Amino acid sequence: MPELPEVENLRISLLPALVGARLNRLVVYHPDVLINPGKLDPAGHICLGIQRRGKYLRLCFDSDLIMEVHLRMTGHLLLRPDESVLPPAYPRSEHIHVGCEWEKDGSSFLLLYQDTRRFGRIELISRADLDARSTGSGNLGPEPFADECNAEYLCRRVARHSRLPLKSFLLDQSVIAGLGNIYVDEILFAARLNPLRPAAGLAPEEAERIVSHMRRILNAAIAAKGTTFRDYVDGHNRKGSFQEQLFVYGRGSEPCHICGTTLVNARIGGRNTVYCPTCQSDAETVPEPQ
DNA sequence: AGTAGCCCCTGCCCGC
DNA sequence: TGCGGGCAGGGGCTAC
Ligand SMILES: [Zn+2]
Numbered sequence: 001m002p003e004l005p006e007v008e009n010l011r012i013s014l015l016p017a018l019v020g021a022r023l024n025r026l027v028v029y030h031p032d033v034l035i036n037p038g039k040l041d042p043a044g045h046i047c048l049g050i051q052r053r054g055k056y057l058r059l060c061f062d063s064d065l066i067m068e069v070h071l072r073m074t075g076h077l078l079l080r081p082d083e084s085v086l087p088p089a090y091p092r093s094e095h096i097h098v099g100c101e102w103e104k105d106g107s108s109f110l111l112l113y114q115d116t117r118r119f120g121r122i123e124l125i126s127r128a129d130l131d132a133r134s135t136g137s138g139n140l141g142p143e144p145f146a147d148e149c150n151a152e153y154l155c156r157r158v159a160r161h162s163r164l165p166l167k168s169f170l171l172d173q174s175v176i177a178g179l180g181n182i183y184v185d186e187i188l189f190a191a192r193l194n195p196l197r198p199a200a201g202l203a204p205e206e207a208e209r210i211v212s213h214m215r216r217i218l219n220a221a222i223a224a225k226g227t228t229f230r231d232y233v234d235g236h237n238r239k240g241s242f243q244e245q246l247f248v249y250g251r252g253s254e255p256c257h258i259c260g261t262t263l264v265n266a267r268i269g270g271r272n273t274v275y276c277p278t279c280q281s282d283a284e285t286v287p288e289p290q
Numbered sequence: 291a292g293t294a295g296c297c298c299c300t301g302c303c304c305g306c
Numbered sequence: 307t308g309c310g311g312g313c314a315g316g317g318g319c320t321a322c
Contacts, residue, residue: 001315032298055316072316074300095300117299119316136317164293173317181315230314270295271315 002071003055004144004178005221006232006240010077011052013234017079018047018059018111021104027086030097033113033122040124042067042100054140054177064127068137069113075120077113079235084108098122116231140177144214149176151207158199168269169199170210179214181271182227182249187214189248194280195273196266220245248274 002010023042028034045061052058057077059067069077085108090096098113113122130138141157142149154175161169169175170184179187188195190213193206202210226232226240229250233239243250247257252265252274261278 070316072298073314115299116301117315119298121317161292168293171316269293272313 001073001180001182001229002075002226002232003180003183004052005183005218005224005242006226007052007055007057007071007178008222009226009240010071010234011050011057013236013238014077014079014111015050017081017104017109017235018102019049020046021102021109022046023061023100024103024108025086025101027099027101028097029090029099030118033097033115033118033120035121035123036125040065040126042124047102053137054143054173055180056137056140060127066125066127066130068123068125068130070121070137071115072117072119072121074117074231075113075115076231076233077111077235078233078237080110080112083110086110111235139174141173141175143177144179144218149211151204151211154207154210155202155204158202161199164199165195165268166193166197166199166202167195167271167273171269171271176214178218181273182229182246183214183217183221185249185274186217186247189275189280190217192279192282194282195268195275197282248276250274 023045025043026041028037031037042061042065045063045065047059047061049060050057051060055070057069084101086099086101094114095116096112096114097118100111102109102111157175158169167184167188170179187210191209193210221227221242224240224242224245225234225238227242228239229243248263251263254263255261256263256276256279259276259278261276263274264277266273266275
């Protein structure tokens, strides 16, 4: 599942090929993937840079045109440096839903959007429309590394949530942009905070632990080129290695690496959650299950 | 306004 | 070996 470290690694992997390249042709093989199909055409525009905001990737073209991509669960952007022409169709089993033909320095290549479950979305939008948006990618909290994403902010922000579990609070993209199921579980384990406890009442010292461990873990994951738990790969089809450093995600019923206690699976906000009942036993603040 | 629940979609894994 | 059901889950949406 691509979260901030994976999207950031994808961004870096695409930069050398795309920046300065001209998009010659866009082909949509599955219309559901493209939001507002046909509204804007990127053909003929030059990619000037690639930005990331939370889990959104933005290819920024001249004329303030932006292609915003969200990979959701199984989306991929894949470079095909040795191909130059998009076929009329791809075999259904390849799950390629959008393709782009590019040209740079006299050579041509392809960029493909591949998404098995087809949850991901691509949108062509003007910078002005994007800036005016107040939902979705226009309603994101601060980036984890931004100065304003600090303990004081979190303590203030939790006040709006009377009984939301701490885990659900951190998954809310309007609180912090870019955290997903894997990294929230890892952050709460490192911070020794129980994912079930209410977000409200977070102590300043606990918020400090969240912020510091969040930044440490995200930096380590970016350095490891992301987590390939199932099928994440970057633009060159390369896997990450942070899955080798996970303490809890995907390890339910296995022993805790710190204390040996059997890790517990729980369902929080519809998402599977793994935590250590010993290391994360700030239990006096966790409500009893009904 | 915050919160819960449903939906999307396919591949994989498990049990029979 | 085949098949059905459960599961994975980010975010958009509706309903309370
Ligand atoms: Zn433990």
